[in-house]
Amino acid sequence: MFAALYAPSIPAAALIEVARAFTPRFEQIGSVVLLDASGLSRLFGTAQELGEHLRDALEKQSPGDSLARIAIASTQTAVTLLALGQPGLTVVVPGKEAIALAPLSVNVLDAFEKLSEPSAFAPAHPADLRRDRAPDSQGAGWHHPRTTHQASRGKRRAPENRLLEILTKWGIRTLGALTALSGPEIHERLGERGAYWQSLARGMDARPMVPWVDEVPFEAALELEWPIEGLEPLSFVLARLLEPLSERLERADRGAAVIYTSLRLTSRTVYTRTLQLPAPMRDPKTLRTLILLDLESHPPDAPIDIVRVFIEPTPAKVLQWTLLERAQPAPEQVTTLTARLTALMGAGHVGSPVLVDTWRPGSFTMSDFRSQIADQLKKSDGSIEKQSAHRPSAIDQQSEISDLTSSDCARLRSALRRFRFPIPTRVIVQEGRPVRVQTDRQGFSSGAIVQAAGPWRTSGEWWNTPSPGSNASAPSAALGSSVPSTSARRATADKSVAWDRDEWDVAMTDGTIYRLVVERGVGQWFLEGVID
Amino acid sequence: MAARAALEALLRDRKLDRTLTSTLPERLGDDAVAAIGIDTLDRAVAGRYGPQDYTAGGLPRGQVSEVIGPASSGRTSLAWAALAAATRRGESVALIDTFDRFDPPTADACGIRLSRLLWVRGQAVSKTAVAIDPAWLPGVRAVNGPGTFMERVIDRAIKALNLVVQSRVCTLVVIDLIDVPAHALRRLPASTWFRIERAIEGSDTAVLILSAIPVARSAGGRSIQLGGETQRVMWKGDHERTRRVAGVRSRASIAAARWSHVQCVDVETIVPNAV
Numbered sequence: 001m002f003a004a005l006y007a008p009s010i011p012a013a014a015l016i017e018v019a020r021a022f023t024p025r026f027e028q029i030g031s032v033v034l035l036d037a038s039g040l041s042r043l044f045g046t047a048q049e050l051g052e053h054l055r056d057a058l059e060k061q062s063p064g065d066s067l068a069r070i071a072i073a074s075t076q077t078a079v080t081l082l083a084l085g086q087p088g089l090t091v092v093v094p095g096k097e098a099i100a101l102a103p104l105s106v107n108v109l110d111a112f113e114k115l116s117e118p119s120a121f122a123p124a125h126p127a128d129l130r131r132d133r134a135p136d137s138q139g140a141g142w143h144h145p146r147t148t149h150q151a152s153r154g155k156r157r158a159p160e161n162r163l164l165e166i167l168t169k170w171g172i173r174t175l176g177a178l179t180a181l182s183g184p185e186i187h188e189r190l191g192e193r194g195a196y197w198q199s200l201a202r203g204m205d206a207r208p209m210v211p212w213v214d215e216v217p218f219e220a221a222l223e224l225e226w227p228i229e230g231l232e233p234l235s236f237v238l239a240r241l242l243e244p245l246s247e248r249l250e251r252a253d254r255g256a257a258v259i260y261t262s263l264r265l266t267s268r269t270v271y272t273r274t275l276q277l278p279a280p281m282r283d284p285k286t287l288r289t290l291i292l293l294d295l296e297s298h299p300p301d302a303p304i305d306i307v308r309v310f311i312e313p314t315p316a317k318v319l320q321w322t323l324l325e326r327a328q329p330a331p332e333q334v335t336t337l338t339a340r341l342t343a344l345m346g347a348g349h350v351g352s353p354v355l356v357d358t359w360r361p362g363s364f365t366m367s368d369f370r371s372q373i374a375d376q377l378k379k380s381d382g383s384i385e386k387q388s389a390h391r392p393s394a395i396d397q398q399s400e401i402s403d404l405t406s407s408d409c410a411r412l413r414s415a416l417r418r419f420r421f422p423i424p425t426r427v428i429v430q431e432g433r434p435v436r437v438q439t440d441r442q443g444f445s446s447g448a449i450v451q452a453a454g455p456w457r458t459s460g461e462w463w464n465t466p467s468p469g470s471n472a473s474a475p476s477a478a479l480g481s482s483v484p485s486t487s488a489r490r491a492t493a494d495k496s497v498a499w500d501r502d503e504w505d506v507a508m509t510d511g512t513i514y515r516l517v518v519e520r521g522v523g524q525w526f527l528e529g530v531i532d
Numbered sequence: 533m534a535a536r537a538a539l540e541a542l543l544r545d546r547k548l549d550r551t552l553t554s555t556l557p558e559r560l561g562d563d564a565v566a567a568i569g570i571d572t573l574d575r576a577v578a579g580r581y582g583p584q585d586y587t588a589g590g591l592p593r594g595q596v597s598e599v600i601g602p603a604s605s606g607r608t609s610l611a612w613a614a615l616a617a618a619t620r621r622g623e624s625v626a627l628i629d630t631f632d633r634f635d636p637p638t639a640d641a642c643g644i645r646l647s648r649l650l651w652v653r654g655q656a657v658s659k660t661a662v663a664i665d666p667a668w669l670p671g672v673r674a675v676n677g678p679g680t681f682m683e684r685v686i687d688r689a690i691k692a693l694n695l696v697v698q699s700r701v702c703t704l705v706v707i708d709l710i711d712v713p714a715h716a717l718r719r720l721p722a723s724t725w726f727r728i729e730r731a732i733e734g735s736d737t738a739v740l741i742l743s744a745i746p747v748a749r750s751a752g753g754r755s756i757q758l759g760g761e762t763q764r765v766m767w768k769g770d771h772e773r774t775r776r777v778a779g780v781r782s783r784a785s786i787a788a789a790r791w792s793h794v795q796c797v798d799v800e801t802i803v804p805n806a807v
Binding site: 328329333334336337338340341344345348349350351352353354355361362363364366369409410411412413414415416417418419420421433442443445450451453505507510511512513529530531532 | 570572573576602603604605606607608609610611612613624632633634635636637638639640641642643646647648649650651652653654655656688691692695696699700701702710711713759763764765767769772775776777779780781784797798799800801802803804
């Protein structure tokens with residue numbers, strides 16, 4: 001049993017409030033509010049009595065309104081058409097829908113279709129519905145599940161209703177006349193839409209009712225009897241808060257995008273941490289672990305009185321994987337792992353490297369490790385290809401290598417082990433070429449240079465900074481200083497600005513190949529890396 | 533029969549089924565190995581004399597292998613080749629970089645898809661304390677010796693390795709211990725590596741230890757030793773002005789438990805033209 005309310009003079013929000021007073025299962029279709037009246041007979045009596053109760057409720061909202069229409073029948077289509085086409089209260093006995101609809105004009109079918117259009121489908125403003133809601137909860141309110149699903153199925157409608165025009169030309173004025181026509185012939189002449197209209201005229205439902213769900217903020221708080229210190233007791237509190245929140249997220253088909261953890265401390269201050277999640281997730285254990293790891297790195301400075309968690313929801317992501325490729329790790333796993341590693345190694349020490357568009361040797365930036373997402377982005381974003389455009393393509397290089405593997409000798413591309421802090425060395429230079437390297441650092445070989453290749457001179461970013469002491473003479477004398485000079489240290493620290501240097505690849509007697517660098521501005525030699 | 537089933541169930545409960553029985557089927561083919569991407573090397577790593585008849589070669593999954601050798605012998609190049617091959621297959625890989633020696637531009641040139649690489653950067657050792665991340669300094673008494681900065685760096689690298697292998701997010705995990713002094717490596721308890729072996733047993737993850745000296749290898753893992761007397765630097769260019777390093781030629785000796793012969797293969801590392 002269904003009931004429909006239609007009152008053009010009453011705002012949609014007020015209609016919804018009326019519907020809510022009778023049943024939690026209702027749906028707004030344009031300006032019509034549809035109620036599931038099954039089981040209401042115990043509370044309100046017969047269908048006629050229920051209709052009268054509904055009429056009284058509408059009159060309270062808008063006293064003296066004669067335009068309010070109420071229909072009660074056993075199908076949603078019948079009640080909606082009757083509410084659109086017939087004034088006052090209409091109650092139809094089950095099974096007699098087609099008879100009740102017969103005198104209605106075919107124009108109601110056009111009006112019925114208009115209800116499903118997006119413009120007519122805008123839900124009521126949440127502020128009108130929940131006046132007691134916090135002003136900052138903009139995402140809260142009523143929402144329709146169909147807005148997030150593929151089930152949003154408003155039929156495309158021609159700008160002017162051609163079907164209605166044809167029916168008028170045929171002399172079909174009422175729904176009764178339309179239902180009297182032969183179904184197959186209607187289908188032959190008017191197609192599926194014609195058949196659909198005929199089924200509507202008979203009061204048949206094309207879809208089940210989709211009740212509205214109440215979206216309340218995903219927020220939970222707990223006031224503690226005794227202040228807690230440390231993360232272990234907080235872990236239990238968070239578990240108690242997050243589990244129901246997670247269940248609600250699952251019911252609403254949502255995932256957490258951002259978690260706000262607000263801790264009121266005994267020092268009367270509120271300590272808030274914001275956790276941006278790389279992918280929507282709702283596993284309570286994962287969420288709790290992430291919050292705890294974050295708080296472990298940034299602990300509050302006083303015991304905690306009140307714990308409040310607010311989750312910003314987002315539609316859960318549906319990803320279509322393929323059976324032909326290796327399964328990717330779940331975002332929850334990846335996020336937890338990177339959070340644990342960051343807590344262990346420190347911020348900036350965990351992630352994926354990203355190349356930057358510069359010729360500065362060894363330059364890169366760090367980004368979050370999101371393996372599967374990164375590849376998808378790479379396809380759509382040409383910037384990554386652009387970044388490495390000036391370098392030979394890795395795939396080309398690999399094919400070059402594989403061409404070389406026809407012999408029995410395995411050929412690999414050389415790796416460079418770069419010292420993040422270049423090691424100052426003493427280098428003896430003869431006739432413009434280094435002949436001996438001396439370093440105090442353990443584990444590095446010193447001694448005569450067997451052969452040297454270079455210098456490879458590079459410079460850059462000099463146009464952005466003042467000239468870094470332009471005594472740009474090539475190193476031609478022996479330089480000996482185990483401790484780097486102040487200017488050399490400054491040159492090393494100032495890596496973010498200009499560089500001007502010569503590189504040498506030198507082979508030592510024990511077979512080690514070093515990359516030596518001389519900073520031309522200060523004339524200091526450094527060990528920059530080992531070719532390995 | 534019932535007694536055997538009960539025994540197998542008991543072993544499964546204690547997670548000893550893979551070690552002591554053959555209940556689970558042996559994985560064969562590409563699924564069993566993480567190929568390095570160089571056919572000659574993959575064939576040698578698979579080994580003709582091994583008990584398993586692999587149809588494809590590469591580092592065995594679920595096992596700890598190691599690459600060892602002196603400086604410039606190609607050990608890092610070999611590990612990077614394995615990482616590049618894995619990322620090309622669409623796998624996620626991890627590099628535990630104990631002393632922050634990884635060079636992303638060179639790695640990109642080697643074919644590693646950086647977006648699929650989880651890079652865990654340790655702390656580069658420097659004599660100047662200002663250069664070190666302050667988070668690593670509290671409690672540090674000295675740069676070298678027991679209970680020192682060096683030990684802390686190694687300890688964190690091992691902990692990071694544990695976290696990565698337990699999460700099973702990455703299918704190839706390389707830990708770079710090349711610049712760790714031999715005495716510090718020897719001080720690591722054997723249970724460290726046993727724990728790693730247990731964590732990856734039966735999983736898709738292959739762990740590769742990169743070191744200057746032998747550290748650890750699981751029963752089914754491989755030891756790839758590079759260098760030796762055959763190691764020599766190759767040069768290109770006749771004149772000293774045009775001369776450049778072309779690469780390094782060395783030999784890889786691959787050993788595994790239950791192999792009667794050591795597999796040997798010549799390895800050349802090629803220095804890219806673009807410097």
